[in-house]
Each structure stands twice: as structure tokens, then as C-alpha cells.
């Protein structure tokens with residue numbers, strides 16, 4: 001029996017849902033900065049009805065757990081919690097940065113990727129990923145939120161993916177210099193990549209229960225000091 | 228056919244869930260209040276509120292279903308607060324609620340938070356018949372409404388500045404009572420001397436049914452400053468303030484009953500938990516040879532029960548929300564459709 005996984009991602013300007021059945025992935029993707037809540041369930045519904053499946057017939061729901069926009073993260077987590085609890089399915093969290101790294105590897109064969117998402121307030125969410133021998137992104141060090149010029153240098157060369165490279169191209173180039181070889185600043189996380197990465201987790205039995213579908217914000221200092 | 232509806236409230240700093248069955252009543256409810264977490268910041272921090280809602284809501288639903296002994300297959304619909312309220316907080320309840328309904332294969336409906344408050348006195352106990360005058364008094368609203376049925380609301384008057392609950396909270400802050408200080412102020416007032424100060428009753432000598440409460444807070448501040456050497460001043464100010472709010476609300480409610488020629492007064496919203504205000508409003512309703520109706524105290528402030536109830540009425544009338552998840556942080560009550 002081939003695994004069936006639904007994946008959801010609304011954590012950046014992109015809004016996407018994907019249905020993986022065995023080796024096949026079908027995706028709906030739109031850029032709708034303010035329309036995520038309007039579009040996400042209709043996308044899921046279309047995918048399921050095209051595949052003639054009900055939610056309960058799936059094996060798991062994968063989701064982008066972040067980092068990303070706080071509201072976007074909670075739209076994903078909220079929708080996934082509701083769907084998974086309602087249909088009695090387990091969930092599988094996947095990093096937005098890992099999804100970006102994985103996409104760049106699949107498109108451009110880069111095996112060392114620095115993924116960076118614009119975190120506003122002058123900062124980026126970022127993480128270094130190396131593609132391992134099974135073709136999966138493995139985190140080097142930690143994911144973090146920091147000023148682009150504070151990024152710790154790692155032995156390169158690295159390819160850059162994500163909106164962080166669009167918003168802070170010069171700062172990141174300046175900081176990484178000859179360690180940076182290729183940049184895709186327009187890349188956004190996609191549910192189809194979340195689904196593929198989740199499949200691996202699923203096969204290893206690494207799943208969580210619905211209420212554990214929680215965002216990873218990285219930025220936890222959200223209360224500004226009162227004057 | 229009776230329907231069983233799960234209700235979810237997450238518009239501000241309370242995560243509430245409840246299950247209501249039409250024709251039967253409330254089957255159960257549970258609430259988690261974040262008030263303590265926000266108290267250290269002197270008010271609700273929206274981002275922290277949202278982060279907490281998303282952690283609590285599914286465990287609360289799960290516990291409640293377990294406690295009332297229902298399986299998820301027995302739920303016929305899901306209602307969630309769709310506004311007004313904090314955008315991020317509303318979004319959590321709406322996303323979970325709408326998706327849960329999809330997962331269960333049942334209809335969902337987005338509920339107006341103030342309609343929830345407004346209908347809470349109809350949830351249980353002695354139930355008022357339509358039409359009636361409703362006084363909605365909460366942290367964000369002070370409104371007099373003529374209610375001719377579910378969704379048939381005519382705004383008669385409202386606060387031109389601070390809501391009554393807001394005035395309670397701001398005055399409580401002046402008295403050093405923390406946040407939200409309404410209930411604490413009311414406790415302190417019990418020890419106060421009612422004859423020491425007389426605060427103004429704002430706007431009662433003007434025609435109409437609007438309110439103004441921001442002046443009372445200023446009056447309280449001045450009174451405190453003029454008596455800063457008196458250690459027991461707080462209780463007397465609290466008492467004078469509370470009496471002034473209670474009296475002002477009572478005068479306008481009586482006027483609304485008379486002008487509309489109605490006898491039933493329904494009072495709801497967080498401030499209706501206040502015992503002195505309840506007593507004053509009871510008095511004036513009886514003075515008009517009418518009756519006053521209040522929700523049970525725990526259903527005065529935000530809760531899931533009122534959302535399950537209002538949602539059940541609307542689902543039962545055939546309303547439901549599509550797959551697009553919509554929330555409205557600002558949403559006038561008058562935009563709601565009538566239920567016939």
C-alpha cells in the first residue's frame with residue numbers, strides 16, 4: 001500500500017496544499033499574502049475530491065511548522081490540528097527552511113544550502129542544510145533568527161535560498177563572500193516539498209498527535225519592554 | 228431534530244469550549260483564562276494570546292468530549308467566534324473550528340461574539356421572550372439594543388467613549404488593583420462608605436440613550452489626589468465609582484424600557500457579573516413592573532457556552548459558513564442576518 005499524505009503550508013506569502021500518494025505529488029500553490037484562510041480548505045477539498053479520497057483515508061497530515069510569519073504559522077497549525085483531530089490522523093512537522101533547501105537541491109542539485117526567510121525587523125530566519133546520501137536535507141548547527149550580518153560562517157561553498165536573500169542580498173553577500181555561490185531569493189516553501197520530506201519521517205514512524213501540530217516561531221521575544 | 232453543536236471562543240484572552248444540544252440545553256463547557264499571563268504586562272498582549280490559544284484549544288475540546296461522554300460522531304456542527312475581537316486570536320479558533328468541522332464532515336458557522344453575549348441569558352433558567360431591551364456591558368462595549376428576535380437587533384444607544392468595563396479597568400488601575408481590575412474594584416467597593424463621595428452620573432440629564440464613562444475615571448483620579456493622605460480612600464472611591472456606573476446604567480435602561488414600551492430587560496457581558504449593577508437593574512425593571520434577566524455569573528464574561536448556543540440557533544436555522552475561513556475583527560451587530 002502506498003502512503004497517502006496531505007501537506008499544508010501558509011507560512012510565507014505562498015499558500016499551498018499538496019497530496020502525496022506513493023511517489024506522486026499533486027500540488028495547489030498560490031501567492032496570496034492575505035488570502036491564506038480563504039484558500040487553504042478549498043485547495044484541500046479539491047485535491048481530495050480529484051483523488052477520490054476522504055480525509056480519513058489518508059495516513060497523515062504534514063505541515064510547515066515554520067519559521068515564518070506568526071499568523072501564517074498559526075493558520076497552518078490551526079487548520080492541521082482541526083483536520084487531524086477531526087479525521088483521527090497523526091501529523092508530521094517539517095521545517096520551512098528544510099523545505100527551501102530540499103527544493104533547491106531538487107531543482108539545481110546544490111547539496112550545501114543556506115536557507116533564509118525574511119523575518120522583518122531587520123532579521124532573517126536561517127539554517128544551513130547539507131543534503132545527505134539519501135537526498136534529504138540535514139541541519140548543520142541550529143536554525144536561528146538574527147541580523148543578516150551576524151550569520152555564523154560555515155565551511156562552504158553554499159547556495160542561498162529564500163526571501164532572506166531577496167531582502168538582504170547585499171548584507172548576506174558581504175557576510176558570506178566567496179562562500180556563497182548561487183542565490184534563489186524568490187524561493188518560497190511549497191507543500192509538495194513538505195509532503196516529500198514528511199514521507200521519510202512517516203516511514204521512520206516519526207509522527208505526532210494532532211494537538212502537537214505547533215508552530216516553531218524561533219523569535220520568542222515578542223513583548224516589547226514598557227517604557 | 229435536535230442538533231449537538233461544539234462551540235469555540237478565542238476572541239481575546241480566554242479559550243472557551245462548550246457543547247450545546249438544541250431542545251436539551253448545555254451539555255458541558257470548559258474555559259482556560261490567560262488573564263494571569265497578561266496581568267504582568269498590564270493588559271492583553273495579542274501575540275501571546277494567540278500563542279496560547281493554539282496550544283490549548285484541541286486539548287480542551289478533547290477533555291470536554293471525554294467528560295460529557297460524547298464521541299465525535301455525535302457532533303452535528305461546529306460554531307466558532309468569527310469576530311469582533313483580536314485578529315490573531317480569532318484566527319486560531321476559526322481555523323481550528325472550521326477545519327475540525329471539515330474533518331468531521333459537519334457544517335460550521337462563524338458566530339458574532341456580541342451576539343453570543345447578548346443571547347447568553349437565553350441559554351438556561353428562566354428564558355425571556357422577544358421582544359426585549361438588552362444592555363450589553365463588557366470590556367469593549369456598552370450598548371442598549373432592542374431585540375425582536377435572533378439577528379433582529381436595533382441599536383438604541385452606546386458609549387461615546389470608554390465602555391463600562393474599560394472604565395472599571397482604568398479606575399481599578401488608578402487604585403493599584405492590577406489588570407483586569409473590574410472584579411477587584413467591586414470587591415474593594417464592599418468596604419467603602421457609600422455616603423462619602425458622590426460621583427456624577429454622566430449624560431443622564433441629556434435626552435437619548437448614549438453613555439459616557441471616561442469622565443468618571445478622571446473624577447476618580449482627582450478625588451484620589453485631593454485625599455492622598457487618607458489610607459482608606461481607595462474603598463470609598465471604588466464604592467462611589469461603582470454606584471455611579473450602576474446608577475447611570477439603571478437610568479438609561481429605565482428610559483429605554485419606557486421609550487420602547489417594553490417590560491423585559493436582558494443584561495449581558497462581563498460587567499453584568501457585577502452584583503451591585505445586577506441589583507440596581509433588577510430594581511428598575513421591577514419598578515417598571517417588568518423583569519430583568521441575567522446569565523449565570525460565569526457566562527457573563529467570555530465563554531464557549533454562549534458561542535455554542537448562538538451557533539446552534541443559527542445552524543438550526545440552516546446557516547453555515549463555506550470553506551473559506553473568515554474572521555472580522557470589527558463587525559457591527561447590525562450586519563447580522565435575522566433568523567426567522
Ligand SMILES: Nc1ncnc2c1ncn2[C@@H]1O[C@H](COP(=O)(O)OP(=O)(O)O)[C@@H](O)[C@H]1O
Nearest residue numbers: 365366367392409410496497498500501528529
Ligand atoms: N464583577 C465585576 N464588576 C465590574 N466589572 C467586571 C466584573 N467582572 C468582570 N468585569 C469586567 O468585564 C470586562 C470583561 O468582560 P468581557 O465580556 O469578557 O468583555 P470583552 O469581551 O469586551 O473584553 C472587563 O472590563 C472586566 O473588568
